[in-house]
Amino acid sequence: MTMGEVIEFIERFAKVSDAPVRTGVDVTSVRRAGDGYHVTTSGGEIRCRTVVIASGACNRPTVPPFGDAVPASVEQLTPFDYRGPDGLPDGGVLVVGASATGVQLAAELRRSGRPVTLSAGEQVRLPRTYRGRDVLWWMDASGLWDQRYDEVDDLTRARRLPSPQLVGAPERTTLDLNALMSMGVEPVGRWAAVRDGRALFSGGLRNVFSLADLKMNRLLDTFDEWARTHGRDAEVAPPERFAPTRVPESTRLRLDLRGGEIAAIVWATGFRPDYGWLDVPVVDEKGRLRHEGGVVDSPGLYALGLPVLRRRKSTFIYGIEDDAREVVDHLARHLAVRP
Amino acid sequence: MTTVVNGVNVQALLDAREALKGAPEAAQFTWRASSTWQNGVHSRTTIQNFFGLGQEQSHKTEAVFDADHPEVFAAEDNGITPIEYLLVGLASCLTAGVASVAQNRGIQLRSVEATVEGAHDIRGILGVDSDVRNGFNDIKVTFTIDADASRQDIEALVAQSQKRSAVFDALTNPTDVTVEVA
Known part of the structure; x- marks a missing residue:
């Protein structure tokens, strides 16, 4: 779906559901009041018995603390500031992070003719298409997206998983590290520190690539297994395996940020939620909402749309449906009990 | 299901992990x-x-x-030599990791051997050429593992062991070091 289609979809949903949508309104505070909540907004006060928090997990870009030690001559941007290659000063760009955002920005900046260095930590490598089908088709059809939060081995880890290296382009091209290196993007290891104006990168890039390759292959094995055991082999192309991520002979461990080689740094180092407006003590020491499958630890308070809230697909617009049904069931039961 | 015996008390490690979640101060060594x-x-x-x-x-x-x-x-x-002690640390740390991860994943190990090679240009420490660093230029670890597992599972063991290795981290990432005279 294009941006326009997504907007149209949401507008249509608002019309069909006939909910009283108020746009352009900031919620500045939610606090407990009596048997419900008092919501303060830029458009007035609201009293309610229940609140569903659906503000997402990507409200603020995260930048590692050593960003402060980057010399002032280098411009620093987050994905919230970035609008395109033209907005950056002339010269090389260091993109930090190789998840969905980082790989897409690195590709776009490289295509604009700039030298691009990409600092890569742990990453989720995926082919755009597999056996002739979009990889998301496989995720959905094989039941992986439906895997529930109480079936996942390590839920904390599943919820923290970086976004996969996928780009939604009409050509359905794969945008993994191999593709980026073929374009001339130079990979370096995870950025560990700044010392004397130099960026210091981890020497562990090889293992980061191995882990990404191993995990991708394990996932493709489960797709193959599913297709075989469910009699779907005939409708898709034969199994395929992709070349391992090419590890450069040697990667740079240091980069002088004062030397002029790097004009700008784009931090694609993830996002975190912002619950600054939530005056209910339900946020843990890492700034995450404490909830059990969307049922927040405060009566009548709920959440939707967070990573693996109830299923692996919880953060997708289409994936929220099953979650919403279960969370709203709970909410309706809560409302049915008169205080 | 047969019981895997690699001699690692994984339950104790998992218990410690759970206990230390709520007590970060006890985790300071x-x-x-x-x-x-x-x-x-x-x-x-x-x-x-x-x-x-x-x-x-x-x-x-x-x-x-x-x-x-x-x-x-x-x-x-x-x-x-002192720099060889780093190889001792790396080999033993990665090997401990392989055994622990194998135990946790239910993989029986029969033998685990590692050879570690650190390439070192000693012109650095001798001050022959200021462009040559003092430490290793690179380190290569080669594992030979005999276990009840596929090659892919063994590669995953070795990868996970690096991911959780203290010495691998200490060698691949910078560490703030203070040396002073008492």
């Missing part, structure tokens, strides 16, 4: 070593005590490590 100059480039380092889980701890016995330089460096070779 200090490892210590004391070294005494012998003669020439020969030194002797002893290790016995450390701090962790909120109190002083002690190894069962004191361990003694002699470090020296080989005869080709015109020394007496009373022990391995």
